[in-house]
Amino acid sequence: MSTSVLICDDSKLARRQLARSLPDDWDIKVEFACDGVDCIKQITKAQPEILFLDLNMPEMDGYGVLAAMKEQGLDVLTVVVSGDIQPSAHQRVLELGAIDFIQKPCSPEKLAAIIEHHGIRDRALRERMSHSLGEQVDPDVRDIYQELTNVAMGQAGDLLARLLNVFVKLPIPNVNVLEVSELNMALSSVDSNDTTSGICQGFIGGGVSGEALLLLNDSSFKEIASLMNYEGELNDKVELELLMDVSNILIGAILTGLSKQLDMTFSQGHPIVLGQHRDVSELVQSNKSRWQRTLAIEISYGIENHDISCDLMLLFTEDSLKTLKYKVAHLLED
Incomplete structure (x- = not known):
């Protein structure tokens, strides 16, 4: 069965050139859209599997198309093809859900490399990429990561419970391999109606x-201060100290718990303040250039009978995945 491909560009020449640059041995059915409005109409009507999208167009530009697709839940693997080579343009389209960005003019070799890199000629892989948040981890491996995290977060929760003299509600960890554009979605448990303060701390050890x-x-902060018997005025400095106290306990304990189970030692970097009293999207913005493809383990702590909400996310680099799989492989053996 042919793969349906939509090419959207306001230039007839550009549409034809891109179509001719697609691999000759790829069984595809190509359709064209002349602007963003036409593109959304065709996606809704024909439901193509792959979209090659220009950015600068009349009526509705490529950014508008990506935003409309996200808003309407239109799942199409999208590669942006544009002459706009600004780094911010590249970053922005990835944040809006595109899987890659190619600079015009696009040679057949570059196009083939992108297609091969993302595996989008494989139907099963395309379906998985289009309909899931992040790359789905093998169920057996996910179970191991969750169990290792359960043990580690239990130790961290115990320390927090002792510090605040409360009962800490422990969730089931959420484990996925995420692209940078999906990080905000993975933080959906954070209350979008409330501003947030954040800490980031690097760690390294054993590959x-x-x-x-x-x-x-x-x-x-108000309830944490009360539980810690702090009676002074709450200001940014005091809240930063409380944030540091909580992060030292949770991050330190969970990394210690994981390192013991994985039989490796983590060295922790100096904690970095991402910001105070800001939206989540603002807090993560500055680090997105470092957070590329990553194994993400999300833990959302809650305190019983108290309005305290805390999210901890462990972001392992892509280079770490091989070592982690090796470390847990023996746990899968019969």
Whole structure:
């Protein structure tokens, strides 16, 4: 069965050139759209599997197309093809859901390399990429990562419970391999109606590296201060100290718990303040250039009978995945 491909560009010449640059041995059915409005209409009507999208167009530009696709839940693997080579343009389209960016003019060799890199000639892989948040981890491997995290977060929760004299509600960890454009979606448990303060701390050891990201809703500070018997005035400095205290406990304990189970030692970097009293999207913006494809383990802590919400995300680099798989392989043996 032919793969349906839509090429959207306001230039007839550009549409034809791109169509001619697609691999000759690829069984595809190509359709064309002349602008963004036409593109959305054709996606809705014909439901193509792959979209090659220009950015600068009349009526609706490529950014508008990507935003409309996200808003309407239109799942199409999208590669942007544009003469706009600004780094911010590249970053922006990835954040809006495109899987890659190619600079015009696009040679057949570059196009073939992109197609091969993402495996989009494979139907099963295309379906998985289009309909899931992040790359789905093998169920057995996910179960191991979740169990290792369960043990580690239990130790961290115990320390937090002792510090605050409360009952800490422990969730089931969420494990996925994510692209940078999906990070905001993975943080959906953070209250979007509340501003947030965040800490980021790097770690490395034994062929594994990454960053721990801790986000604390600003509404939590008043209750944390009360539980810690702090009676002074809450200001940015005091709240930063409380944020550091919580992050030191949770990040330190969970990394210690994981390192013991994986039989490796993590060295922790100096904690970096991402920001205070800001939206989640603002907090993660500055680090997106470093957070590319990553194994993400998300833990959302809650405190019973208290309005305290805290998200901890462990982001392991792509280079760490091979080592992690090797470390847990023996746990899969019968």
